[in-house]
Structures are given as structure tokens and as C-alpha cells.
Amino acid sequence: MNIFENYLLKIEKIIKSAHKDNLLELPDSLSGINVDIPPAKFTGDISTNVAMVLSKINKKTPLELAKQIADLIKDNDNNIDEISIEKPGFINLKFKNEFWNGFILDVLNNSSYGSSTSGKKNTYLVEFVSANPTGPLHVGHSRGAILGDVISNLLSFNGHKVTKEYYVNDYGNQISHFTKSVYLRIKEILYDETFPIDDKELYPGDYLIDIAKKIISKNKDLDFKNFESVSEKLKKLSIQESLKLIKINLENLGIKHDNFASETDVINNNEVDEVIKNLKEKKYIYEGKIKAPEGESNENWVEREQLLFKSTDFGDDKDRALQKEDKSWTYFASDVAYHNTKLKRNFNILINILGADHAGYIKRITSVVEALSGEKNKLICKVSQLVKLIKDKKPFKMSKRKGDYITIEDLINEVGKDATRFIMLSRSSDAEIDFDFDKVKEKSKENPIYYVQYAYARISSVFRNTKNDINNNLETKNSDFNFGNEEIKLFKKISEWPKCVEVSSEKLEPHRISVYLYDLASEFHSYWNMGKEDVSKRFIHQDNTIQIEKLVFLKSIANTLKTGMNILGVDTPEKM
Secondary structure, eight states: OOHHHHHHHHHHHHHHHHHHTTSOOOOSOOTTOOEEOOOTTSOSSEEEOHHHHHHHHHTSOHHHHHHHHHHHHHHHOTTEEEEEEETTTEEEEEEOHHHHHHHHHHHHTOTTTTSOOSSOOOEEEEEOOOOOSSSOOBHHHHHHHHHHHHHHHHHHHTTOEEEEEEEEOOSSHHHHHHHHHHHHHHHHHHHOOOOOTTOTTSOOOTHHHHHHHHHHHHOTTOOOSOHHHHHHHHHHHHHHHHHHHHHHHHHHTTOOOSEEEEHHHHHHTTHHHHHHHHHHHTTOEEEEOOOOOTTSOTTTOOOOOEEEEOGGGGTOSSOEEOBOTTSOBOHHHHHHHHHHHHHHTTOSEEEEEEEGGGGGGHHHHHHHHHHHHSOTTSEEEEEEOOEEEEETTEEOOOBTTTSSBOBHHHHHHHHOHHHHHHHHTSSOTTSOEEEEHHHHTOOSTTSHHHHHHHHHHHHHHHHHHTTOOTTSOOOOOOOOOOOOHHHHHHHHHHHTHHHHHHHHHHHTOTHHHHHHHHHHHHHHHHHHHHTTTOGGGOSSOTTSOOOHHHHHHHHHHHHHHHHHHHHHTOOOOSOO
């Protein structure tokens, strides 16, 4: 039961009825009316702004109108115990205790409690990670990977169809340098030639030795004495082996993509030529010159005629180049073509998860998608900010074996998948995050993942010790429970779960789920600790039995915790 959605519909029905009776004037649209969680300083379980929305058209102050509408609600709903009005015109509704009995049984009988049943269901393409296939993923990729995965889970939970995609940048100079690096490692193994470690264009990580060994063992018919003769074959083999590493990294994070799209395929299938032709026909491309970037000396900048996309037509600060000086395509041009392939697959909404270093790229790519599709906000970009790793109160040292960065493998080996996923979602993705290894390993309230998992484990222990299975549905049709204010306080928190899911989905901000779960767990632990002083708050009787209403209470909390943790891709252990 989504009480906010239900009461929005009830209030709309009440004011429409009052309009028919000439008691209220209504605007053409009621979209501004909402039912929300009241601020902590207000009494009430839910709050509505209906009086403020209708004030102007009814030529009354919000407070005057609030009193009139409050009486209408009271007359039409026997679940209401108390109605209060707060400036500038909020109407706060407090439910009778009996209301919560029915509410919590509805929650228990709804396996998808919290998901949205209303609104249009869309098809989404979520592109995330898309790191160059030149080695294992590092910590900088992990936050964006988890963000993309959990946004996908959240959208799927709400009934949308989601495709998760990885764009493989397997074309261009970085791939040439990577292939040459693998080749030189092969020469090092086969012919005892020293790898030129100081060459800045090469990839120095020792992981290349493993890739080289695998290529040698699987391709004994290849002659590696001459680079030119083997380079094309070696490029494909090197990318294959690197992608295997990347997929293992992602799998260890609990992530599996539905599709891997290749930049090489985009180029070879003439997708760039096609999209350039399309944009020319729409008159979004012209031959022109670009002024020197801000901060760069005009003396060092050579203005030249080049093919440009009119991104300034869509609010960008300058038009963007599609061709280099040698007439080859820029990275932006191939990215435009790739996004055109997304559009051709008829997704309603495209989502890109970008690293902090790509934030400046957002306007040009959203502009070109708007130009190609004719739709604003067809492409939504979310930026995943930097992660600072801290151990022993100092920055965590780099991985010597993997190169000049810390790998996802390093991170998971330190703290595990669950902690990595939860902590990466503990703050908004557009804010930098400190990942403190010592705190993540603490068994205390200071460690949010432990605190949430421990709440579920505590509830599981009660079920286990009373010979009940937490994974089974509770069979009870009786709603004649006697819950007190402390239990209802937790039910009110559970009632906020659909609102949390709704806002998290609309804003694509899954960190709200982590925050909600921590708050719910905190309220549960506080209730648990009350049992040390108050016998009535204890769950298990001396004969190891338990009242059905206590099971209902615990099961409703456990289900909500598990649903949220499933969205985050984090386990809920029954023992800790």
C-alpha cells in the first residue's frame, strides 16, 4: 500500500466532489497537488499542500481554505484520528492506530511493495563503465559501475524495461598502444627482450604479462617475430583477453551487462557516415573555424576550416569538431554515431553514467541526441565523482602489479562486494566520497553496511529461535493487533519506502535507498534495545514462542530491508 499515492487519489476525489457541489473552484490541472512526508516538527503521518494549490482560484487564503478542505477530508475518511493545519496552509493527517493494522498486512501480502504501479512504463538503455579495454578496471570505474547497475535495478523494480550496455572503445590510438604493449610483453617472454618500461605511450602494468602468456598458449601457430604481420590478429586477441578481465571484475562486483557494443563495429558499419549525412540534412553541420579554448594562447592556436556540429543551437558554449586535421573522425564523431545506433533501437530514454573527467562532455552529447531525435531530455547523463581511498588514516597506496592505480580486485579483496557496493552508494554520485577501509570493517553503527545487515540478521535470529522461517510468507488474516506508538513509529518509516523509491527513480539517485535503509535499521535497533529495559518490547517468550503480531512487526521490517538491499545488489545474511 502506497499511502501517499492512495491519499492523493482520495483528496482529488474529495475536491472534485466538492467542485460538483459548487463548494470549490478547481484549476484545469491538479498536477501541483501532492501528498508527502511531513517535516519532523509537524504532527501527522502525511501532509498535503492542496489548500495552497487551490487558494488563488478560490480567492481565499491558504489557511482559510485548509480549514474548509480539512473538514471535507474528515467527513469522508474514517481512518483519520486527527487533522492539523500548519502555516502557510499545509494539512497534516494523523491516522488511527487501527489503520496501521490493515496497512502492515497489505505490506506483507505485496511482494513488490514499494514499486510504482502507476505511470507510463518506459524502455531504458543504461550505458555505464565503458572503460577502454586496455586492462583491469580500477577503483575510479567501480563507483560508476555500481551507480549504473543500481539505477538499472531501481528502474526494473518499478516495472520499466532496462538494457544495460557497455561501449567498448576498441578503436584508435589507445588500442594501438595497448596492442604494441602486449606484443612487447610477448617478445619479452619468447625472446627475452627487455620491455621498454619508460616508454610513455606503452601500458606498463604486469597484468600484460598474464595477457601475453594466455595469447601465446592459445595461439601456438602465430609467429610473433614481426609486429606488422601479426598486429591485426593480436589487436583482436588482446582486446578479447582484456575484456575477459573486465567482465571478471564486473562479475565480482555483482554486475552483468546485457550487451557489449563495439566502437570498431560502429566505424566499420559506416555508422559515422550515416549520422553525418543525417545531421547535414537537418542543417546542424557546417564548415567553420573554432576559436582558441579559454586559457590557451591565441599565438599557439591555429584556426582552420573543419567540419563542425552546431551544438551552440542547443545551449553548448561552442560548436564541436567532427573531423581532425587529417580528415579522420574525432572521438566525438564516433560517439555521435554510437548514440545514433541507440536511437535506432527505439529506447524511450537513454542514460549515460560518466566519470568525473567527462563532466564537460555532457552538453555536446545531449545536444547531438536532441538534434537527432528531436526530443529534449532523451539522453540523461549522471556523473560519478571521485573516490578517495583511506586506510590507516592515510591514502591507500597504488597497486604495483596492476600499474599506477588501485584495481577493483584490490578493493574487493580488502572489503568484499557488499561493502563496496553499499559504501559507494552512501552519498550522492555528484559528490566525492571517502572510502575508509577501517570504518568499513568496523562492527558498529559507524559502518552503515554492517548496521543494516545486522538488523536483518537480528530479525532472522528471532525467527530461527522460534522455529519460524523468515523466508516463508506469514499466514494471518487477523488484523486485530494491538500495536503501540513505538511499533507504529516503525510502520510509519516503512510507509515511506514507496516515496523513497519514487524519488530515487525520478531523480536517478539510488543513494537515497542506502540512506533510507540505514535510517530504518537504526530505528529497529533502537526498538530492539528497548527490550533490555521493557519486557513488553521483547520478542521471544520464555518458552521460545512468539506472538503473531510480533512476527508481523518483524517480518514487515525484514521484507523492506531485503527489498531495498536487493535493489542495491547487496546480500542480507541471516547470521552474522
